[in-house]
Amino acid sequence: MPGKRPAVLLITADQLRRDALGCYGGRAVATPHLDRLAGEGTVFDRAYTASPWCLPSRSSLLTGRYPRNHRAYSNFREEAWLSPDLPNLYRGFGEAGYEVGHVGKCHFAPVPYDSTRPDATLPYDDFHEHYRKLGIDHLALQDDKQVSVWFRDDYARELEAAGHLAAYREAVWNREARKVFTFPGPAEWHPDSWVGRKAVEWIAEADDTDDRPLFGWISFSGPHFPFDPPAEYLERVDEAELGEPRIDPEEWTDPSRLHYRSFHGPSGGRVEGGGDRHNEPEYWRRLRKHYAANVALIDDQLGRILAAAEQRFGDDLVVIFTCDHGEMLGNHGFWGKNRCYYDDVLRVPLIVRRPGGAGAGERSDRLTSLVDVYPTLLGAAELPPDADCDGRPMDDTGHPHVFAEGEGFSTVTDGRHKLAIAHAEGVTYTELHDTASDPGEVHNLAGLPEAAAVQRDLQAATLDALLRTTLP
Numbered sequence: 001m002p003g004k005r006p007a008v009l010l011i012t013a014d015q016l017r018r019d020a021l022g023c024y025g026g027r028a029v030a031t032p033h034l035d036r037l038a039g040e041g042t043v044f045d046r047a048y049t050a051s052p053w054c055l056p057s058r059s060s061l062l063t064g065r066y067p068r069n070h071r072a073y074s075n076f077r078e079e080a081w082l083s084p085d086l087p088n089l090y091r092g093f094g095e096a097g098y099e100v101g102h103v104g105k106c107h108f109a110p111v112p113y114d115s116t117r118p119d120a121t122l123p124y125d126d127f128h129e130h131y132r133k134l135g136i137d138h139l140a141l142q143d144d145k146q147v148s149v150w151f152r153d154d155y156a157r158e159l160e161a162a163g164h165l166a167a168y169r170e171a172v173w174n175r176e177a178r179k180v181f182t183f184p185g186p187a188e189w190h191p192d193s194w195v196g197r198k199a200v201e202w203i204a205e206a207d208d209t210d211d212r213p214l215f216g217w218i219s220f221s222g223p224h225f226p227f228d229p230p231a232e233y234l235e236r237v238d239e240a241e242l243g244e245p246r247i248d249p250e251e252w253t254d255p256s257r258l259h260y261r262s263f264h265g266p267s268g269g270r271v272e273g274g275g276d277r278h279n280e281p282e283y284w285r286r287l288r289k290h291y292a293a294n295v296a297l298i299d300d301q302l303g304r305i306l307a308a309a310e311q312r313f314g315d316d317l318v319v320i321f322t323c324d325h326g327e328m329l330g331n332h333g334f335w336g337k338n339r340c341y342y343d344d345v346l347r348v349p350l351i352v353r354r355p356g357g358a359g360a361g362e363r364s365d366r367l368t369s370l371v372d373v374y375p376t377l378l379g380a381a382e383l384p385p386d387a388d389c390d391g392r393p394m395d396d397t398g399h400p401h402v403f404a405e406g407e408g409f410s411t412v413t414d415g416r417h418k419l420a421i422a423h424a425e426g427v428t429y430t431e432l433h434d435t436a437s438d439p440g441e442v443h444n445l446a447g448l449p450e451a452a453a454v455q456r457d458l459q460a461a462t463l464d465a466l467l468r469t470t471l472p
Contacts, residue, residue, distance in 0.1 A: 005381050006355055007214045007313040008093065009320070010373065011305065012061070013298050014054065014105060014144070015224035015337060016323035018349040020295045027241040029292040033303035034351070037321060040360050041353030044394070046415050047368040049325040052337045052345045053406045054107050054144075054224075055080065057324040057370065062088045062108070062134075062217075064374025064389030067405040068470045074407040075110055081130065082108040087386035089374055090135030093215035096383050101138035101202055104195040104219035106131045107147075116150040118173040121165060124151035138206070140198040144221045145191050145228065146172055155194050164189050172226055179226040179273075179335070180287050187230035192222045192294070196301025200308040213381075214313075218305060222294045223327070225272070225335065229293035236296045242288045244281070245330025248442045252277075252333070257444060258422050258429040259340075263333045270424060272336030273328065284330040291329060318380040319353040320373055331440075341411045341420035341431065342441050346404050352394060354380065366398035367415045390469060401461040412462045419446070419458035432458070 018024040022031045023038035050060035051067050059065075059072040059082045067073035072082040082088075094100045109130055115122060124143070132139060142148055142155035149156065149169040159165040164185035171177065171184050183190045188197070199218045206214050222228075252263040261268060265275025302321070309317055326345040328334040337345045350368060352359065371391035378385050379393045392399065404411045408423040418441075420431045432446040432455050445451035 004210055004316055005213045006316045006318050007309065008098075008216075008318045008377055008381055009305075009309060010061070010089070010217045010377060011219075011302065011319065011321045012217070013220045013323045014222060015325060015327045016295070016298075016349060017326045017329060017344065018347060020223070020292065021349055023351070024349055027238065028243075028288070029237050029296045031295065031299040033299050033306060034321065037302070037306065037319065037353055038351050040357070041319070041351050042359035042362045042364055042394075044350040044352070044364050044366060044368050046365050046398075047322070047348050047350035047370070048346050048402045048413065049323075049348050049404055050370050051404055051406045052325050052340050052409070054324050055082075055110060056406050058107055060371050061322075061324070061373050062090070064371050064385055064391035066371060066390050066403055066465075066469070068466070069388070069390060072108065073405065076113070077110060077407065080110050082134070084130075084133040084135070087389070088134060089215070089217070089377060092378050092383055092385070093381070094135045094137065096381065097212055098215040098381075099137055099206055099212050100135060101206065101214070101216040102131070102136045102219065103140045103199045103202060103216065104142050105144050105221040106141060106219070107143060108134065111144075111147055111150075118169070121149060121152050121156050121160070121169065124153050127151070128153070138202060140195075140202065142191050142195055142221060145224065145226060148191060148221075149173075155191060158194070159185075159189060162189055171228070177226075178283065180283070180290050181226065181228055182231040182234070182290075183228045187232060187297075190228075190230055190297065192220045192297050192301055195220050196304050199305050203305070203308045203312055215381075220298050220301070222298055223291050227287055227290035227294060229290055229297055233293035233296050234289060237289050237292045239285070239289060242285060242292065245284050245333070246440055247331070247333050248440065251442045254444075256429070258420070258424065258431055259332065259334070268425060270339045271328070271334045272338055273334045274336070276335070277333050279330075279333075287335060288329060291327070315355050317353075317355060318377065319351075320377060321349070321351045322370060322373065323348050324370075339406075339409055339422055339424070341404070341418065341422075343435060343439075346411065346413075352376065364394075366394065367400070367402055368394060368398060369402040401458070401465070403462070403465060410462060412458050412465075414458070414461075417454045417458060419455060419462070
């Protein structure tokens with residue numbers, strides 16, 4: 001219909017490696033629905049997250065601001081709740097008359113990890129209320145796999161009613177499994193299956209009209225650990241294509257490296273899977289296989305969501321698919337992502353599909369940040385972003401530098417060289433890598449005379465960004 005505003009969907013996975021997808025070269029598991037989406041849209045090859053932590057990255061997706069500016073910069077600090085007063089996607093679309101929904105993981109407030117108990121699933125009403133204050137009309141909350149066994153979100157309530165919560169809680173708390181197990185229930189009750197089901201139901205039932213179109217964020221909590229696919233999905237994995245973790249022992253002979261302690265252990269919270277240098281090859285193969293199987297499940301659910309959206313909206317549909325950050329998957333000796341500046345974590349998949357086939361089949365090397373999602377989605381509906389956002393619409397020129405930030409952590413890259421500065425246990429660590437000559441990011445160039453000019457330029461870019469935004 002001429003002049004009709006499009007339906008808009010932001011679909012994300014959590015902790016998704018770009019090379020797990022066929023459209024980015026992945027071969028361990030088929031991802032036909034994501035690959036089809038890529039063929040119908042534009043694939044961005046140089047997209048970077050705004051943070052290697054869930055909460056700051058998700059807040060950047062929602063607001064178009066780097067963590068230094070939205071201030072929800074930590075997964076752990078109580079003061080890092082994302083403020084409802086900041087402009088965000090929910091409010092921008094809602095104020096323009098859209099019906100606004102969110103299905104799946106929010107994580108816009110630090111989880112009270114210290115309160116969790118292996119024998120109980122605790123109340124979660126304050127979080128549910130806070131998320132709604134951000135501007136969400138329809139909320140079906142599954143706020144992370146582990147959170148759903150720790151706290152009673154919408155998924156936990158339904159999983160308990162179906163008789164599967166106790167078994168899932170026991171599996172999540174089982175330390176011997178080391179975060180790798182098969183889902184202890186029917187596949188249709190896996191968290192990512194539940195998100196897919198709830199999204200399809202909402203799309204079918206939402207009151208989409210010319211005056212009130214739909215905006216939704218559909219947010220899978222997988223393949224984030226625990227690595228817990230339904231058993232039948234393991235059969236889809238081609239084990240010959242899993243590969244082996246990239247670990248260079250020489251990298252961890254230098255105590256001045258940020259993740260020296262992460263490798264030799266204990267990690268001190270630097271990486272969730274830090275201190276696991278003694279993990280045997282069979283553990284890494286099993287972890288990688290389970291991860292790939294989790295990706296296959298998400299691809300299935302994405303196919304269901306796209307089919308429902310296309311049936312409902314036809315070509316009046318904008319879709320962005322991405323994630324909050326990546327996953328180490330054994331490389332450098334770690335799983336997880338905390339304080340990781342490696343491309344395994346910071347460089348992410350990003351696919352944009354527009355109405356009318358605009359950009360179909362294209363690949364872009366534009367230097368892109370996930371802060372660009374906010375102005376791009378609003379712009380697709382001809383809505384203005386707020387003037388203080390850090391992002392740029394993706395049909396605009398790219399950035400000369402992009403940043404990834406969090407508590408005591410900052411990185412900047414020009415797409416080739418990457419500078420990371422981190423504070424841990426009273427020590428400041430500086431690491432510089434040339435991802436063209438050293439794609440594994442093994443050799444630290446910081447402080448070397450031959451890299452002094454590059455290091456100076458990246459430090460200047462960081463200072464300039466702080467002066468222009470945080471300290472204008």
